[in-house]
Structure formats: structure tokens, C-alpha cells
Amino acid sequence: MSIAISGVSKRFGSFTALDDVSVEVATGSLTALLGPSGSGKSTLLRVVAGLERPDAGSVAIGGRDVTGRPPQERGVGFVFQHYAAFKHMTVWDNVAFGLTIRKRPRAEIRERVAELLALVQLEGLARRYPAQLSGGQRQRMGLARALAVDPEVLLLDEPFGALDARVRGELRAWLRRLHDETRTTTVVVTHDQEEAMEVADEIVVMNHGRVEQVAGPRELYEHPANEFVLTFVGGANRLGDAFVRPHDLELAHEPGATTREAMVRRIAHVGFEVRLELVREDGQPLSVQLTRDEAEQLELERGQIVHVRPLRETTFS
Amino acid sequence: MRRAALRATVLGYLAAILLAPLALVARRAFEGGAGRAWSAVSDPDTVHAFELTLGITAIAVPLNTLFGVVCALAIVRGRFPGKGLLNAFVDLPLALSPVVVGLSLFLLFGRGGWLYGLFEAHGVRVLFAPPSMVLATVFVSLPFVAREVVPALRELGEEQEQAARTLGASSRQTFRRITLPAIRWALVYGVVLTTARCLGEYGAVAVVSGRIEGRTETATLRVQDRYESLDLTGAYGISLALAAIAVCVLVAMTLLRPRREA
Numbered sequence: 001m002s003i004a005i006s007g008v009s010k011r012f013g014s015f016t017a018l019d020d021v022s023v024e025v026a027t028g029s030l031t032a033l034l035g036p037s038g039s040g041k042s043t044l045l046r047v048v049a050g051l052e053r054p055d056a057g058s059v060a061i062g063g064r065d066v067t068g069r070p071p072q073e074r075g076v077g078f079v080f081q082h083y084a085a086f087k088h089m090t091v092w093d094n095v096a097f098g099l100t101i102r103k104r105p106r107a108e109i110r111e112r113v114a115e116l117l118a119l120v121q122l123e124g125l126a127r128r129y130p131a132q133l134s135g136g137q138r139q140r141m142g143l144a145r146a147l148a149v150d151p152e153v154l155l156l157d158e159p160f161g162a163l164d165a166r167v168r169g170e171l172r173a174w175l176r177r178l179h180d181e182t183r184t185t186t187v188v189v190t191h192d193q194e195e196a197m198e199v200a201d202e203i204v205v206m207n208h209g210r211v212e213q214v215a216g217p218r219e220l221y222e223h224p225a226n227e228f229v230l231t232f233v234g235g236a237n238r239l240g241d242a243f244v245r246p247h248d249l250e251l252a253h254e255p256g257a258t259t260r261e262a263m264v265r266r267i268a269h270v271g272f273e274v275r276l277e278l279v280r281e282d283g284q285p286l287s288v289q290l291t292r293d294e295a296e297q298l299e300l301e302r303g304q305i306v307h308v309r310p311l312r313e314t315t316f317s
Numbered sequence: 318m319r320r321a322a323l324r325a326t327v328l329g330y331l332a333a334i335l336l337a338p339l340a341l342v343a344r345r346a347f348e349g350g351a352g353r354a355w356s357a358v359s360d361p362d363t364v365h366a367f368e369l370t371l372g373i374t375a376i377a378v379p380l381n382t383l384f385g386v387v388c389a390l391a392i393v394r395g396r397f398p399g400k401g402l403l404n405a406f407v408d409l410p411l412a413l414s415p416v417v418v419g420l421s422l423f424l425l426f427g428r429g430g431w432l433y434g435l436f437e438a439h440g441v442r443v444l445f446a447p448p449s450m451v452l453a454t455v456f457v458s459l460p461f462v463a464r465e466v467v468p469a470l471r472e473l474g475e476e477q478e479q480a481a482r483t484l485g486a487s488s489r490q491t492f493r494r495i496t497l498p499a500i501r502w503a504l505v506y507g508v509v510l511t512t513a514r515c516l517g518e519y520g521a522v523a524v525v526s527g528r529i530e531g532r533t534e535t536a537t538l539r540v541q542d543r544y545e546s547l548d549l550t551g552a553y554g555i556s557l558a559l560a561a562i563a564v565c566v567l568v569a570m571t572l573l574r575p576r577r578e579a
């Protein structure tokens with residue numbers, strides 16, 4: 001089901017969480033709402049779910065205006081950052097909740113819950129209580145619970161934000177596979193640009209309650225609409241009026257026509273890449289990304305003077 | 318060593334403050350033999366006093382349970398002006414002397430009071446009758462359920478309820494299946510405290526009831542009445558029975574409450 005958000009505004013006291021936001025989410029897509037904290041991305045997701053009432057604007061799911069409708073009438077599945085597990089129920093009862101509420105036949109519930117627990121690999125833990133699960137397991141339970149009612153739209157609010165990096169990576173890949181299989185329209189809120197790029201077809205970048213840009217991961221990185229998107233997605237150095245990505249800088253030992261002088265302040269080896277922190281003569285910092293081989297050839301050392309040349313620059317008029 | 322000393326101090330204090338007087342009451346009650354104690358307690362006016370106390374409690378506890386839960390929900394979840402005021406007012410009965418409560422009911426319903434015309438003027442007896450006694454008891458036992466449930470609701474947070482809503486539960490289903498199970502032990506404890514307070518109420522009821530023997534005399538008033546009539550066996554016997562009811566309520570709660578949550 002498609003989601004159409006138009007002209008939505010929401011204030012909390014004097015804080016403007018959403019400022020006239022309009023976003024279209026296509027049927028069957030996986031869309032990420034990306035932004036720093038306080039950008040309004042979670043509020044927007046909660047408005048879609050009906051957990052927050054907008055001050056202005058409307059929300060339609062599958063062409064049906066649901067603006068005034070309560071959450072239970074919207075056909076959405078919602079996954080919370082802190083799991084929102086029903087603590088007094090077993091894993092099984094948590095997953096069965098939506099079906100029990102809908103008074104489905106017992107045999108159907110049993111079959112569906114077993115199927116979902118297998119899907120999220122929690123078969124053996126059905127009789128446990130949430131307190132007896134790890135964070136990753138709890139969130140998988142949260143996903144199974146949301147999927148149990150066959151939602152038209154799956155909404156995930158920073159679903160992996162409270163998990164450690166490895167589990168986060170696994171669940172991210174799993175979510176992507178799940179979406180490829182089910183093709184349920186999915187919206188995931190994240191502040192992690194890497195997560196958004198890896199998982200989503202389409203990314204909505206938000207800042208200060210407004211939409212900065214809507215684009216696919218590649219388009220977003222290569223053609224950012226403005227300075228905020230450029231610096232938030234991937235990071236960039238400022239050289240005069242232009243911006244340069246850290247990997248679009250070339251280093252050399254000898255000065256050239258278009259080079260600038262800088263000193264190596266820090267070298268960090270992060271797997272296949274080497275991250276350098278340089279300082280220019282005027283004191284401005286520069287971050288540079290090199291491959292391991294490039295760095296080895298240059299034989300860099302701390303305190304060394306190098307000459308930097310930008311390979312690709314972006315300017316905003 | 319220090320822990321042993323601490324334990325001894327606490328237990329000793331409890332024994333001196335609670336158990337010793339209670340034991341003394343028990344001894345006095347049975348001084349003239351079990352037969353005399355029993356006949357003092359089974360006197361018709363005394364039986365009526367117990368029935369009245371239990372009757373008032375049976376009305377006041379459900380009312381205050383309902384009010385307490387609604388009030389706690391409003392305090393924790395509500396977004397309305399005057400919330401702070403509500404929060405403060407719930408505690409008012411704890412701060413106010415019961416005698417003052419009784420007196421204000423007297424002024425409210427008595428001749429010339431604001432509500433005199435609504436009830437007493439039409440022959441509906443409020444003062445010197447059970448209605449005012451119920452009102453007084455409801456007022457003094459008001460805060461307990463709300464005070465217990467508020468922290469439980471705060472701890473529960475809103476996310477589980479929101480999750481239930483997105484899964485298709487109406488607000489009623491959400492309350493029954495998510496909120497109520499989460500607050501149930503706080504609720505039970507609140508009910509027990511309310512019950513104890515209702516059974517033991519004296520001051521406010523003493524003012525509004527008129528203390529008519531066999532009609533508007535509750536168990537606690539009966540104790541005072543017996544004591545003043547120099548029927549010490551009766552006074553101690555009723556006291557002991559009241560204490561026994563209180564102990565039963567506490568024991569019942571301890572048994573109901575699962576160990577891990579205690």
C-alpha cells in the first residue's frame with residue numbers, strides 16, 4: 001500500500017517537530033527516514049501510525065484518508081526502538097496478540113505464530129518471557145509480532161538502534177531479505193546514514209522538521225540537494241566555496257599546480273581503508289580516506305607535510 | 318555483625334510499638350475467660366456495628382478503587398490544565414484530620430448547608446445515617462489506590478500500550494490486556510491499604526454518625542462506646558476482632574502476591 005503524507009505539521013509546545021511535511025511512499029518500497037535526532041523523523045512515522053495526531057495536514061494509506069482514525073484501524077505494523085515487548089506475556093503470546101485481538105480461530109493462530117517464530121528464528125524460545133531474551137531476540141519478537149497481523153504497511157522506529165553493531169548488521173540484512181520476499185511497504189526511521197543506504201530503495205532526508213531531499217541512495221550521495229544532505233550523508237570537507245568528500249582527495253609528497261599544503265595529524269587504520277586527519281596551514285582540519293594500498297605507497301607518518309589535491313568538488317549556488 | 322544489630326533494632330522497635338500493645342489487648346480480652354469474651358463480641362449491637370463497618374467498607378473500597386485507577390491514569394497519562402492541582406488534591410485526605418472532614422460534611426449537609434436543600438429537606442437522611450458515614454469513609458480512604466498505581470503506571474510507560482493499539486486493540490482491550498496486568502499488584506496493595514483504612518476509620522465517622530447504638534455505630538465507635546461504658550472485655554474483644562480482620566487481609570495479600578514481585 002502506498003502512503004501519502006501531505007502538509008503535515010506538528011508542534012510540541014514551542015518546539016516544531018514537523019513543519020509542513022509532504023512525502024509519498026510507493027507501494028512495495030522500502031523507504032528510510034534519515035536525519036539527526038530532533039529532525040522529526042520519528043514523529044512523522046508516529047503520525048503515519050496514528051500514535052501522534054498532526055496539528056495540520058493529512059495521511060492516506062492505500063488511497064484511504066486515515067488522518068482522524070485511531071491506530072488500530074490503520075492496518076500498520078509498528079516496531080519500536082525499545083521493543084515495547086509485553087512483559088507479562090510469553091514470546092508466543094506476544095506474537096499471537098494481534099491475532100487473539102482479532103479473534104481468529106485457534107488453529108489458525110497456532111499455525112501463524114509457529115510460522116512467524118520460525119521466520120525470526122525464535123522457535124525454541126516460545127515459552128520464554130521477554131526479560132529472558134537478548135536485545136536482538138526481543139527485537140525479532142517485535143518484528144514477528146508486527147508481521148502477525150499482515151500489516152499493509154510496516155513501520156520501524158530506529159529498530160536496531162539499541163543493539164550492538166554485529167547484531168544490527170545481521171538484522172539489517174535480514175530485514176532487507178524479508179522485504180524482498182514479502183514486498184510489504186516498509187518505512188524505517190534511522191539516524192545512521194549507512195543503515196539507510198544499505199537497506200532502503202528510497203531515502204527521505206529530514207532536518208529541523210522539514211524534508212531536505214528524497215532520492216535513492218546513489219543519487220543522494222552523488223547529487224546531494226544541499227550542504228546539509230552532503231555533510232550528513234557521507235561527510236565532506238569544505239575548501240573555500242566547494243565541498244570535497246574525504247575519498248575525493250589525492251595526496252602527494254611533491255607540490256603541484258592545484259595542491260594545498262597540510263600536515264598529517266592522525267592516522268587510523270579501519271580495515272580496508274585508512275582514515276587521515278590533516279591540518280591545513282590556516283588551521284582548518286581535513287579528513288581524508290585512502291585505501292590501504294594508497295596509504296602504504298605514500299609511507300605516511302604523523303607530523304609529515306603532504307600536498308592535497310581535490311579530485312571532485314561540489315558547489316552549491 | 319552490623320546487619321544483625323540493624324535487624325535486632327528494627328524487630329525490637331516493631332515489637333515494642335506494634336506487637337506488645339496488641340498482645341496486651343488480647344490478654345485483656347480473654348481475662349474473664351473465652352466465654353465472656355465471646356458473649357461480649359456477639360452482643361447484637363456489636364454484631365450490628367461489625368456489619369455496618371463491613372458494609373461501609375464494601376461500598377467505599379470499590380468506589381475508591383475505580384476512582385483511584387481513573388485518577389492515576391489522569392495524573393500519569395493525561396494532558397490537561399490543572400493536572401498538578403489534581404495530583405496535589407489526591408493527597409488532601411492524608412493531610413487533613415478526619416475530624417475536619419467530618420465537620421465539613423456536617424456543614425455541607427446540615428441545616429443551612431449548601432446541600433441541605435437537595436437531601437435533608439426532602440427527608441433523605443444523610444447525617445446521623447449511613448450515607449454520611451460512607452461519604453466520610455470514602456473521603457479519608459481516597460488516596461491509597463491512586464498513590465500505589467501512579468508509580469506502577471509510570472514504570473509501565475506508554476510504549477506497550479501503543480504497541481497494543483497498532484496491533485488492533487481498542488483502548489478498552491488495551492487497558493484490560495496490557496495496562497491492568499502491569500499494575501495489578503500495585504492495585505491489590507492499594508485495595509488492601511484502602512480496606513484497612515476503611516475498617517479503622519474513626520474520626521470523621523464519629524462526627525457525622527451521631528453514634529446511635531445499634532444504628533449508626535461502627536466497630537471502632539463501638540470500641541469507644543464499650544470503653545466509656547466500662548465494659549472493658551467488650552472493648553478489648555472488639556479491638557481484637559478488628560485486629561484479626563486486618564491481619565487476615567494482610568496475610569491474604571501476602572499469599573496472593575507472587576514471591577518474585579514481593
